[in-house]
Amino acid sequence: MESRVIPDTKAQAGKQTRMTQARKRTLALFYCQNTPESGEAQRQALEKRYASRLKLFPIPCSGRLDPLHLLKALEEFADAAYVIACPEGACRYFEGNLRATKRVDRTAQTIAQIGLEKERVGIVANSKENPKPLAKLAEEILDRTGELRPSPVLERPRRGKGTKEKKDDHSRKKTH
């Protein structure tokens, strides 16, 4: 009996740990506005539910995505940056989702060159037969990215007496 309980407890504890870790990560999620149940009300509700873990960015088509969007998110606040695209063959602009896939691949190669895990960026195509709502897809992606270690790029404020929070440096400013 005991031998059955212990693994269960361990598994539960493991799951709990993963969930705790997942809570620490921030995901930047760009999504095609054709994703089911992805209106403004749903976006606000999701951001409220996940608080700092999730930042949502609606785009008119995943083809609007630029590698710069993903890089800026990773540089400034996100541990991972993902895109939700329409299923293959279902893009209203015909090939926006295909272009987005290529751009995500290129971004993955770029971040790999500086030693960041490729898994910090990704694209998820919705199912053609059984399209999932934004909330469900966001949950699945959060679960996946929750496995990642905290991003080494992000400066996290240190806690403790006498430690001042480091202000954002001016290196992000454009000169024009």
Added chain:
Amino acid sequence: MITAERKPIDEIMAMIAPYKRVLVLGCGSCVAECAAGGEKETGMLASTLRMANKMEGKEVLIQEKTLDRQCVKDFVILLDDVIGQYDAVLSLGCGAGVQAVAEMFSELPILPALNTEFLGETREQGYWVENCLGCGDCMLHFFGGVCPLARCSKQLLNGPCGGSRDGKCEINPEVPCAWQAIIDRLERFEALDRLEQIYPPKDWSRKQGGGPRKIMREDQQR
């Protein structure tokens, strides 16, 4: 258009390693068209370098700016107000752009982030091909608008060679045979008789035989 490709990040990181304040400088002309050094690519490179430096624990100021053209001094002079903040410039211009900036700001190291490639044409989105060597003595009218110097692997003026197979070059079956294209076009113009003419070896003195070339137009000068 001048085409270029970005250098590997490692090489760029090694170049900027000695500097603490770096301006990443894009160019909005040819290299923007070939998606190597325009405003977007400049933003991407600057962002990537900032992340790389943070990961290595280095405190380096990296900012970005894009000029309409780096090879025209009227645009380069726009840097005058900001250039003093930096101890190096990482240029995403072509080789001409890098040198124009270096000439104007001789006290600063101007580092190339791109490898300048060739004079090319945008064949389709994301696909550029070399079709001009800038030889200084254009012969396209003899060859139906196809340059055998830029597009024939052997640069034959009196071709084709024996290596043309099904309209492809023997060096690589993916390379179209320039001479096949020349013959096809001349046939369309009913001008195949031009091939009976023997073309003497190319006079390369008009390319770089006399050193770096220059063009001076008095009517265009101030």
